[in-house]
Amino acid sequence: MARAKADDPRALEILFAQFVPPQEQIVETRYMGVMGMWGIGTHSFAAVTTERVASLRIGLFGAVTYQDGSLEYVNSSVIFQPSRLKLYLPATVWILVTFAAALTYTIGLGGSLLVPLLVLPIALLLVPLVVRLTYRFVKSGLAIWIREGLLVSVFIDRRRITLANRLYRLCSELRDERIREIGHP
CATH class of the missing domain: 2.30.29 (PH-domain like)
Structure with a gap:
């Protein structure tokens, strides 16, 4: 292989x-x-x-x-080549929204800043799944x-x-x- x-x-x-x-x-x-x-x-x-x-x-x-x-x-036959924006935007939005939600949760409940710092690595680990889902709709x-x-x-x-x-x-x-x-x- x-x-x-x-x-x-x-x-x-x-x-x-x-x-x-x-x-x-x-x-x-x-x-x-x-x-x-x-x-x-x-x-x-x-x-x-x-x-x-x-x-x-x-x-x-x-x-x-x-x-x-x-x-x-x-x-x-057809050749598809999507723009980079279509490929990178969903992953970027995923990270920003997840981090913003964790930060809002922390500020709203007066919790620790540890929550957003724990959520960010988890969100980064899920980026490949977001990319895979993106490729399901954006062909290349x-x-x-x-x-x-x-x-x-x-x-x-x-x-x-x-x-x-x-x-x-x-x-x-x-x-x-x-x-x-x-x-x-």
């Missing part, structure tokens, strides 16, 4: 080989980033073979989600719709957006090649 996160092509091939039929050639595999903070979260990987586009997500405690779709049935990455409405989604870190563009172009090129090879789907 550590080698795959370092974008080692052989390690990435091993990750996807268990899902892809042996006769298919894996054209490209990539580590796309982590959905979360501080390296804790769900790691996203993508692959394109001669016949399909695939997404693999591996969670912190071993959760695995694999999705793929046949290239010839790709209907459309490459979404590829396959015939019949199947969505193959690939989460992408902001700094890896050029990889999303490359995967997008590669899928388009291989899709056209695949349709020429087998005829219209």
Whole structure:
């Protein structure tokens, strides 16, 4: 896993080989980033073979989600890149509101300043959950719709957006090649 996160092509091939039929050639595999903070979260990987586009997500405690779709049935694709404000604002608001509530509670009841100082670390520990919830509503990455409405989604870190563009172009090129090879789907 550590080698795959370092974008080692052989390690990435091993990750996807268990899902892809042996006769298919894996054209490209990539580590796309982590959905979360501080390296804790769900790691996203993508692959394109001669016949399909695939997404693999591996969670912190071993959760695995694999999705793929046949290239010839790709209907459309989109790349999402939200503004930093949409990503950081909810976590900032969470910390400020939690701290303000603890401070108001302390001042209103004449309590100790120990309460806000204890609440702040707890609020900081919950920031990754706030970020995860934010990503539930604010999408980031490459979404590829396959015939019949199947969505193959690939989460992408902001700094890896050029990889999303490359995967997008590669899928388009291989899709056209695949349709020429087998005829219209």
